[in-house]
Amino acid sequence: MYLEHFGLKEAPFRITPHTDFFFEGANRGATLEALLYAITHDEGIVKVSGEVGSGKTMLCRVLMERLPENVETIHLANPSLSRDEILFTLADELQVNLATNRVSAVMRALQEHLIDLYAQGRQVVVLIDEAHAMPAETLEEIRLLSNLESNRHKLLQIVLFGQPELNEVLGRTEMRQLKERITHNFTLEPLVRADVAQYINFRMRAAGYRGPDVFSPAALKLIAGASLGLTRRINILCDKALLAAFAGNTHQITAAHVKAAIRDAEFRGSAMPRLGLWLGGAAATLLLVGGGLAYYQFSEPARETRPAAPATPAPPAAPAQEPAMPPQASPASASPAMASTEPAGAPAAAAPAPAAEMKPEPTAATAESAPGQNLAAPAARDAGFGPLTRQRIEKTKEWLEATHDRQWFIQLLNTDAGSAGQVERFLAGASKAADADALRVYTAESKGTRRLGVIYGEYPSRDAASRAIAGLPASLKTYGPYPRQVSRLRN
Structure with missing residues (x-):
């Protein structure tokens, strides 16, 4: 457990924004x-x-x-x-x-x-x-x-x-x-090298560390170059480097630990030297993956209890970070992995699912349902959808017939129908994490563009739906789940 190993009270480099860790430098x-x-x-x-x-x-x-x-x-x-x-x-x-x-x-x-x-x-x-x-x-x-x-x-x-x-x-x-x-x-602006060192030291101290500086000058130099001065990348690399040092039973972060972290993160456009990467690739993979299970089970802060809405799907594979937030993504349509706006190509360290899988294609389409939408699209048009999606669409039609206009629900995901595969994967994971019967899918037409929406639950009032949203983990709240009334879905 690297928190105890380094004398930390909490994880210093979590990706979910924590205001106690706001760095006022740079x-x-x-x-x-x-x-x-x-x-x-x-x-x-x-x-x-x-x-x-x-x-x-x-x-x-x-x-x-x-x-x-x-x-x-x-x-x-x-x-x-x-x-x-x-x-x-x-x-x-x-x-x-x-x-x-x-x-x-x-x-x-x-x-x-x-x-x-x-x-x-x-x-x-x-x-x-x-x-x-x-x-x-x-x-x-x-x-x-x-x-x-x-x-x-x-x-x-x-x-x-x-x-x-x-x-x-x-x-x-x-x-x-x-x-x-x-x-x-x-x-x-991105952080310069001196700011990177101050930022890392600040986060460690804010998390309860009281010893001498953990990151060596060589390690800091590599982090500054590979991260391009972006705080999210810095967090990812530092977290992985701490894990590598813990697995190696050392309290000093060296250039070797950071190089292993950089290889695992696979950032695009980073300044990691290519020389010798292939020599250490297998060793780095064994080091990080071998320690990854212990990290996932013990060194993350306690995960939030399951809310009344879908939580993150899929069991963990390799340590992964939060998903990228692509241009024109929909409310909760990014991966059910943690947090919000990770650069494309930057896997992270705490989410259960690979970031790229749930990234919806960029779309300029408008919101979930506008007046004149066709919610009961012919079955032939649903042929390209996965079995879970088709099943949920049919169940949603039945639900709409029996539900009063004044009822409320939570909008979880909204994306272009071309992202049907992503919706199917989202449903597969969400069905394991929450009440599958409360998950619903609708299709809608908006200005010639077909949309897919995933919604959850049924509540008597907006306040009740809002309270349910408040119980969502931060990883889901980041993408803006919000209450909607059934009447808006029918109009």
Whole structure:
């Protein structure tokens, strides 16, 4: 158990963002303070960009914790919301009572509620994750939402978090009006070598380590080069290096341990020297895989108890990290492995399933179901779906016939029908981890694109569904499972 081996109270390099481990060096602390000021004193849209794994999600979580009490925060982690769905989601989050599902009426009710909150001295901030993957029409709706105002002040503050591709999206001609609304731009740069050493030492100390520095200068140099300064990659390499040192019964992380970690991680674009990799490949595999079982069983923090919604599927193979969050992925449509925005090609160290398997193909399709969708598609069109998917589709049709419009469920996954194989694998794992009878699948047509959605459970109210979501492990909450009403599925 490498926690005891190194005198640690908890795992220092977990991938799931833990705000107690927020590193304020490398300009992160200054960026946080600037964000707090911009949100509470300015009325324009704020943009935060950074490479995959640079720490955007961690910054977002810390920001949510440190905003004043009079600020209500809404975190949207689902980039595939359509322009209509984003309105309903905001209304749900703010607990706005809706007399009708007409979009114009929802917008009116939302504005009236925001005016009431403003009169009470409260401010509403919407933090939008993965903004680069949002459909253009949804980004346009965000611009319109930024127009909501009282006589003197804006009613809604918006912060966009996204990869550098967000800058390309905003550079399009049709996005000019939205771009002009952005008054503050922040960029999370990769860590330089000196910052990498400080970051690693900080994480070790925050986890309870009290001895001399564990990572040798040569090890730190290799980590800085192979990680490209991205904090998520640093976490992966450090975790694997600690495991290798534990397996070798040593307390000093050397270059050899880091090289083994780099080989196991197989990062694309890293600076690992190729010379001699093949000589140590077999030994490294035996070392990491041999110690992997002990690591999986003992050195991870206690896993959360099974919630009332699907947990992560599939038994562990080799240590793997959280899945990549691809452009325009759907709410919970990435792998049921842990956490959120790992760079493509970067396997990690704590998730039960390989990251690449559940990565949905990029899609610009809109949300789960919009008015006019055909939920009862002919069986012939389902021929390309797997047996579990087809079975769940039929069960869902029966469920819809017997369920009242006012009931609620949890949206777990939404993706293009071309990703049917991924949906089948997701169902196979989720069926083992949760109540298989509560798993349902629907098909829907949205602007000529066929969609597949996986939903879970049945609840009498939005609050009941939200409480069930709160019980999900962090690995599933990262992708934004959210409550929906049955009436929205039928419309």
